[in-house]
Amino acid sequence: MKPFIKEFKMNYQPPKRRFEKSGFVNPETAYYVPLENVTNTDNEDMKTMVDHGRYFSIFAPRQSGKTTFFMTFSMELEKDSNYIFILMSFEDCSNYSSHQFYTYLQEEIYEQLLHRLENIECYQKEEVKTFLNGHTLIDSASFFSLFKGLNNIITQKKIVIFIDEFDGIPVNEIENMLTTIRKLYQKYKKHTDKALYSVGLVGIRNITQLVVGGVSPFNIADHVEIPPFTLQNIRDLYQQYTQETNQPFTEEAVQQIYEQTQGQPWLVNRLGTILTKQIKPETIDPIEIDDVNKAIQHLLQEKNAHFDNLKEKVLLYKKTFNKINAEQVKFLPYDDAQSWLYQYGLIRKQNDLAVISNTIYSKCFSDVSDQMNHMTEQKKKIFISYCHKDKGWLGIIMNYLKGLEHEDIDIWFDKKIKTGEQWNPVIADAIQTSHMTICLISQDYLNSDFIRTKEVPGILNKQKEGMIVFPVLIRNCTWKVISWLKNLQMFPGDG
Template identity: 25%
Template structure:
């Protein structure tokens, strides 16, 4: 079978275009931690290649012959929650069954049915590992995956049994243990059935180090796609790679998902004699965003968490961090999830996430906005009549702002989100919107791309319009002057032929008659709007 871009589960080198997994970690550091009998962590966001890397580690360690390494996924114990008996039994069974399948050794399964069944849940895992390690002809290296999927008392029991047996290593307990998950252990907040909350660090204070995996770098993104070209002869247009980097920042699932969209989901491009163009790429990007694939859906689900909202809301609103400080623990949590990066400044991790987040937050709104039809806002030549559209938005905002904004979980960015929902409602099916927002920008920049030929879509002529959104703070004239400069600079960078600056006044003491105004564009100036 021909190789393909994988978006589900661990990579298989014989099936998938794959970068060498162990190149993504410092093998010298890993070897040192293992050789020195350390217990340590590996954490990274979902679908970044953790499991693929763990499996490669096991393969290499076993091939070297000094250790007996085993990978075990213990996610099935999640459903036990605070039931320690069920949870620890599930973990023990996962270890025993993996040993039986990988090594053809049924000793652990037999022990669980006999002697192990008499152990209490709070000692069963430790006793199983004692039994296994004392009978192994090589020191055991145990890699446990999805550890942070465990909940409450089950997780505490796992960590404490590992801590209790730690002093018995390597002759009667694993020589080295790696715990793998999304978050760093120090960020675990474990809610026990007693109501007590303990931290992962206090339950597992034998941890030597926390390692993390980064995304692909720009060169690696290109190398992965080049594997497809080398295998099939099908080239990618050079302009794709800069956009791929901006859209994904090397996030492995996104890079692979876009590769899959281009080389398989775009049926015409299954003809490997066809060059994959930038227009193909842009269409694939939009399909991926609209697909609400599992990876993106998980991202959207996290937005409902309060500690995530405390980080994302100021970014959407563009406020200064001094005005609305972002709690450090919440920021680290969102970094561990892969939602944001902190350097050089706090921002959404990549351009696709930056697009997905407002869409998800406004999904219900944009699908329930009534009495707005795309055809109302088109000139006879199919160009968007943006002035008519924004006048309609002013009317809509006056009639609905308070009720709609109150429905948003992210009320700080309510006006900007409502505007984006309204635009998305009209633009869907004929155009696309790109968004720029970040902490401290004090503005949201929207670029509308509208295809002028339905038959050709974005392969034909495209109308580009920039809309800059600002909240009124301080002197209006000063805000307009600064906003005009920013809008024109942004429009110039996007190659937009038309630009609009829209300013929201949220002062309840100001009447709607004063809030709503419009100044048509003068030569080389944007249209100005009050809302």
Template identity: 25%
Template sequence: MKSFNTAAVCVPSKHYMVDITKKVDEIRKMVDDGKYFTISRPRQYGKTTTLNQLKRVLDKDYTVLSLDFQSIDNDAFANGAFFSQAMARIVLDAYEFENVLIPEDTVDALKELNASEQDKVKMDDLFRIFKRWLTKSETSVVLIIDEVDSATNNQVFLDFLSQLRDGYISRDTKGIKTFQSVILAGVTDVKHLKSKIREDSNSKENSPWNIAADFTIDMSLSEEGIRAMLDEYEADHHTGMKPDVIAREIRDYTNGYPFLVSRICQIIDEHFVPEKFSSLSEAWTPDGVAQAAKAIISEDNTLFDSIMGKIRNMPGLRDELRQILMTGETIAHRPDDDDQKQLRMYGFIINDHNTVAVANKIFEMRLYNYFIGESRFSEEMRGDALDHKPEFIKNGELNVPLIMERFIETQKYIRNLNDEQAEKKFIEEEGREKFLTYLSPIINGVGTFSIEEQTRNRKRMDIVIHYNGKRYIIELKIWHGERYNEEGEKQVLGYLDYFGLSTGYMLSFNFNKNKKTGVEEIHIGDKLLFEGIV
């Protein structure tokens, strides 16, 4: 029986996985066209799995030399001689252990290079061996190198790229046979490696990898692909799930990030029965997906460790992310900003119509937890929320109107309502952060919340709370008059229809001195809205 896999390579015969045949075919086309390129994607984004399947496809028509720089010791990058001998060894390993077809004279030459005194070895000796092999080879040779990040901060790797570049140019200008295609894969793109290694400004502009073609193939997992994977799982397990519904939920949380997709499925399949659900039929539901997302944001794993470590070391960008999430600010996408480059490279932020956006809801939820935990309002809000928590939860359900009422009452006493500037600062900058900080300890341990990204701006923010298998929709907004309020009501009603709910909630932060605070019920058609004014 197959399983979901989140460690190392996914194998179609052993694991449930999204069919990536079309993506592999697109990459194959680049190889056939003789392109040299880099597959630069975040950690656990399916790079190695894709390369593994690509090799299987290419093996039918090419000799594929697939190497992994993680198998080279760091000491090998000390100079060109060490590196060339290390390369000779891993190529020999591919010949001996992976049955890569390499001519005997090439094998003998590589062995001789490896046995030579290091002060007599140069990198062009290695490439001269390659040239002789490639010239005689009846089949074209494709070079794939995974985990090129292992070469970080090494000048030797740039020299290696320069040799590959020279071969590529000589192929087109002199007709000298070289590698059909070279594929480098890793988190860090070669330009970033270059900028870290070279110190002088001129070198920063002269990349040895400027012959590389753009790699624009989308490696995220589509809703349709996830659904097909779930169809296969359902055929084996007969849980009664609705694959189309679950696929949409998973895609909504992950934006197709391969590790997160597989991890949600793995948690539901392996960890929820009987701890959280009595059967797989109950686990493979939207509530099960929400619970799995909640479990992921609480995990210690290398993916979050690397991302959060970067954010903690980037105070400027961290503050901008706080503004995006807490106040709805729009931060411009800056292609030349080093901090933004780093977080884009690690897959944490994306360019969304020339503005910065967090890459998916799970990353957002992790960030909200982080910002709420360090909020200057944390002690003030958490104490009151925890004191009244028993009143807010009855029979496993949230009493959202009471939560809003208590929050409104709390704010009356801790804000100076006679200070217009203080009131304006609360409305525009602090109100939403305070409410989220107030809400968090109430639902902690059982529920979680996410923000509908398309609604997050300086005027409004829609919160979707997942608690004990139920959803609650709360719109937080800044009051801009009755007309805008009516539009907000329509938007909440639209969300209620989408989620199949009959009750919704609105919490408005109102700067009008004559406002009437509190919560009131409003019936609109067959829907019930609770509207609160702060």
């Protein structure tokens, strides 16, 4: 007679943590895996670059886990009491005046600096506080003198500044800020003790944006990219859930998630939530490949802020996105449309080709062009391109055009940019969706770097698709020697 053996069966246990979708991932409340291979082209990790006092750019698409990475990195860095880590974001700064911008810089830098000095019980804290109380940030020169002064007080401390969403910096301050950072770098690059020890700029689409006057403190080799999850990262993430609940993911399911998401952190976490909360909740039955396919269909049909945000970005560059989605397109990092799509995490480089970042994005945004065409058929739009020094003329032109708005024609100029929106993509979208552009031509207009490098290329590209370009000469200038203008009929008459 066989002895009786009680069969042991694991029961489902409620999870103690969750799959996090955005913001800082606290390992105590959410499943977390550290990102791997965050290195530059010389295979140096970020800690090594900071230790060597490097100034570098960091590529990190939105919803890529960068917030968690930076917070984790700062905690690791500040185990050394000589480091002072300051993290700022220029995301909401694009519409700031210079005064507002430097006020924001002062608040962020001073608060984080003093808080860190308090935590490490720095004996020069009071001297630093006295210096800061007498030093107001009002322009790039005062930004330079801030660190020059700190360098005389806390030479043994190393201030590391990471600036997220650097593209959100006010347009009129880009050159000032980069020039000042370059001056600080050059002045102290041979010093082992320097206050502004290392700088990381996040949100730079390509390294040429960091070059001012032919010189840059940012080495191309030091460009760092925050990578997506690897297949092993995804295994480890889901295994944490399994250990808490006893519900496993089959290897085929994990591989399917990796293939469909290419490791995009938001997608991986969102699918984890859908699978465990809606497809197979509160059970130890394994999550299989069919469950993953159901979860993907659910994800594609749901409304969420992540997709809504990306859809807006696709609309800005729908022609380029659709071309990449439909055919083989060479990856061109300095192409404006591709570089924006790359920064938003919508495309990636595969060999020498630009490809949609993952299958889910390809499916989700494949019909955006049709939606946009329907929208633009409903209402015509006129884009007004002008220099801010000529805003008086804008008022005169608007007085003549005002009546057109009653005929369902939208008159668009930069005052319609909402607070918090980034200028570059919004203006690019306005040009892309316009049927006509009126250019208010003056010498200030021709001298504007922003108009020349940002607006005019978009206007000319849209002109090739049939948009009307109508230049209006408001003040005498050298327009006849400008290649894109000299072949256009100027109003009035021949200028």
